[in-house]
Amino acid sequence: xxxxxxxxxxxxxxxxxxxxxxxxxxxxxxxxxxxxxxxxxxxxxxxxxxxxxxxxxxxxxxxxxxxxxxxxxxxxxxxxxxxxxxxxxxxxxxxxxxxxxxxxxxxxxxxxxxxxxxxxxxxxxxxxxxxxxxxxxxxxxx
Amino acid sequence: xxxxxxxxxxxxxxxxxxxxxxxxxxxxxxxxxxxxxxxxxxxxxxxxxxxxxxxxxxxxxxxxxxxxxxxxxxxxxxxxxxxxxxxxxxxxxxxxxxxxxxxxxxxxxxxxxxxxxxxxxxxxxxxxxxxxxxxxxxxxxx
DNA sequence: ATAAAATAGTTGACAAAATCAACTATTTTA
DNA sequence: TAAAATAGTTGATTTTGTCAACTATTTTAT
Numbered sequence: 247x248x249x250x251x252x253x254x255x256x257x258x259x260x261x262x263x264x265x266x267x268x269x270x271x272x273x274x275x276x277x278x279x280x281x282x283x284x285x286x287x288x289x290x291x292x293x294x295x296x297x298x299x300x301x302x303x304x305x306x307x308x309x310x311x312x313x314x315x316x317x318x319x320x321x322x323x324x325x326x327x328x329x330x331x332x333x334x335x336x337x338x339x340x341x342x343x344x345x346x347x348x349x350x351x352x353x354x355x356x357x358x359x360x361x362x363x364x365x366x367x368x369x370x371x372x373x374x375x376x377x378x379x380x381x382x383x384x385x386x387x388x
Numbered sequence: 389x390x391x392x393x394x395x396x397x398x399x400x401x402x403x404x405x406x407x408x409x410x411x412x413x414x415x416x417x418x419x420x421x422x423x424x425x426x427x428x429x430x431x432x433x434x435x436x437x438x439x440x441x442x443x444x445x446x447x448x449x450x451x452x453x454x455x456x457x458x459x460x461x462x463x464x465x466x467x468x469x470x471x472x473x474x475x476x477x478x479x480x481x482x483x484x485x486x487x488x489x490x491x492x493x494x495x496x497x498x499x500x501x502x503x504x505x506x507x508x509x510x511x512x513x514x515x516x517x518x519x520x521x522x523x524x525x526x527x528x529x530x
Numbered sequence: 531a532t533a534a535a536a537t538a539g540t541t542g543a544c545a546a547a548a549t550c551a552a553c554t555a556t557t558t559t560a
Numbered sequence: 561t562a563a564a565a566t567a568g569t570t571g572a573t574t575t576t577g578t579c580a581a582c583t584a585t586t587t588t589a590t
Contacts, residue, residue, distance in 0.1 A: 247513070251513050252501050255501050255505055256498065258523070262404060262523070359398055363393075363527070370526050371389070371390075374523060375397065377519035378397065381519050385505070388508070
């Protein structure tokens with residue numbers, strides 16, 4: 247891999263870090279930390295998920311995650327249900343309230359994206375999104 | 389802006405957040421936090437820069453930044469020089485050691501990019517980097 | 531069958547990162 | 561020249577994240 251290619255990629259990364267950082271700030275106005283948002287997101291997206299699943303996908307410290315989950319339970323956002331077949335495992339589920347809360351976060355994030363990326367021409371959107379898909383496709387096949 | 393476009397963009401953002409998060413972890417093995425790396429970077433990239441410049445570009449808390457700078461001074465990575473024309477302003481400069489340290493970080497980051505993005509075909513690099521440039525161009529003209 | 535190792539999750543102690551507000555010292559504005 | 565603004569510092573505190581020891585199960589190897 248050439249020096250120049252590395253520099254080009256780093257240049258994009260610096261630029262896009264700022265974009266993402268800006269969007270992440272949405273969550274700073276919510277009642278949740280970014281880690282918490284990701285955890286809610288994980289629970290929301292998978293019908294059955296365990297703390298350990300989240301650990302591996304998000305790469306958090308397990309003590310940290312345990313506390314986050316405990317706080318969610320306290321706030322009635324999730325329920326934990328012990329697996330019938332493996333007593334160590336706890337299945338996590340959003341409660342009604344949890345789903346409501348997630349929806350709020352999700353809508354907030356969507357509206358932030360709308361703001362941050364809004365105002366382009368239709369042609370630019372097409373090009374932008376096509377480029378995004380291209381990047382993802384190339385990197386994902388690695 | 390259409391719902392679907394928002395979703396496409398969010399999809400890319402989720403994906404690319406992970407890429408950036410992975411690269412940021414390089415710094416976790418260094419002696420510096422991500423905020424500190426950014427600050428060193430800012431000082432390195434600008435021949436004359438003040439704490440306030442960094443505040444506006446990086447958007448940190450000024451107390452936080454002040455402490456980071458103090459620790460850099462203690463470690464002999466930077467020098468502060470009071471402006472002759474405005475006694476409130478401190479100009480920041482990397483010392484020899486600071487430049488060395490920055491170079492190490494910079495090389496480490498480049499090698500991480502090399503690892504994370506390495507192994508693609510030349511055609512894929514061209515497409516990848518072209519897409520990155522396209523995205524930046526579109527977003528920057530906003 | 532059972533002791534040892536592995537796995538899932540919890541807890542306490544702590545460290546690092548970040549925020550807030552009050553403060554000093556200058557400079558600018560009115 | 562007094563008041564407001566700006567640059568930076570400091571103390572107190574909160575939030576976020578890490579580490580290691582712990583309990584409770586389950587799996588593996590003998």
